Amino acid sequence: MLKGKNIVLGVTGGIAAYKAVDVVSRLRKRHANVDVIMTKSASEFVTPLTFRSLSQNYVTVDMFEEPKTWDIEHISLAQKADVFLVAPATANIIGKVANGIADDMLSTTIMATRAKVVFAPAMNTNMYTNPIVQENIKKLKSLGHQFIKPGSGRLACGDYGEGKMAEPVDIVEYVTGLLINKDLEGKKVVVTAGPTIEPIDPVRYITNYSSGKMGYSLAVEAKARGANVVLISGPTNLEPPTGIEVIRVKTTEEMLKEVSNHFDSCDGLIKAAAPLDYRPEKVSDTKIKKNDGNLELSFIRNPDISQEISKRKEKQIMVGFAAETDNLVENAKKKIEKKKFDFIVLNDVSNRDAGFMSDTNIITIIDSNENLVEYPKMSKAEVSKVIIDKLVDMLK
Ligand SMILES: Cc1cc2nc3c(=O)[nH]c(=O)nc-3n(C[C@H](O)[C@H](O)[C@H](O)COP(=O)(O)O)c2cc1C
Incomplete structure (x- = not known):
């Protein structure tokens, strides 16, 4: 920053x-x-x-x-x-x-x-x-x-x-x-961060490797540039950033509810979280006992937060992330269309220096006009600056 x-x-x-x-x-x-x-x-x-x-x-x-x-x-x-x-x-x-x-x-x-x-x-x-x-x-x-x-x-x-x-x-x-240039003064920016978790029984859950670092870093950058920031965070080990309202959620449905609460009044929504696409069909009230055989669980589809929210999109600039391992550009373009993203930040999570647990990221930004810019390896703070610069440009 x-x-x-x-x-x-x-x-x-x-x-x-x-x-x-x-x-x-x-x-x-x-x-x-x-x-x-x-x-x-x-x-x-x-x-x-x-x-x-x-x-x-x-x-x-x-x-x-x-x-x-x-x-x-x-x-x-x-x-x-x-x-x-x-x-x-x-x-x-x-x-x-x-x-x-x-x-x-x-x-x-x-x-x-x-x-x-x-x-x-x-x-x-x-x-x-x-x-x-x-x-x-x-x-x-x-x-x-x-x-x-x-x-x-x-x-x-x-x-x-x-x-x-x-x-x-x-x-x-x-x-x-x-x-720092206060170019987001008077704007409300909602950032989602981290993974979600979905319970299996009272002691077990499923989740993913998202650390939340990218979303937290974006929230800090947006705040420093004058935005009123709401950070909707799944469970992470990160310290809440100073001066930023942090709303903590666990499941994808909870995250959807909070994004929905804040969407209409926001100018920008940055979806840096990695919410789980599926959840166990049944959550057991009691701890599932182990036995000698295998355990089979059935998973059902979680709502797609971006797709749900995009139905209400008006003036908001929507920024998506695509953590893909293959067909990166093709998949990103599909997401832009389907979820009405204004631009998408693409990272190859199969690369050790990019994505989930890493402090650095290697990104490509693709916007809805199919402009594509590739960036070198940067710290997540530097990546945040690039993304917020693009958000500011699009808000103009
Ligand atoms: C234990 C101790 C604590 C001090 N704390 C302060 C302080 O908090 N504020 C202050 O203005 N001076 C404090 N002083 C006095 C300054 O150290 C003193 O005025 C000194 O000349 C300041 O020099 P300087 O401004 O070049 O650093 C303290 C002195 C001592 C011995």
């Missing part, structure tokens, strides 16, 4: 410096490049090694140490930054920047940057509410700098009140919001 974006993170000397570690980790998961500058005080709380390991970039603390590259580091980092984040931001750094002081690597680089500077203050509540700190914040805001408001609660020093640094997940959302 943030591939190609450069974030310079300034870490200053407060207890919340340990939370900056999580900020780096989350930004890296979104594929951002992160360069960390620490103040000397910050390095008393967390070591540069931690940030270096997570960011996989050299961490700068001392302005006058022998540079690791030929260029003048504070200038090159200042120019490189797409966003300059200071988290945690002490009263001291806020005061220094507000008053034009550039006496260490961090304050000097902030002085030299033209990127958006975002502060996530963290300090004792008396410090935060101190009129001098508030004046400095006001001045910086008037100059175009941004602040992520600290929360209230029990502070590390034991006091209660305002001054607790915003949570890393919210900081990362904020920064992502500054870097």
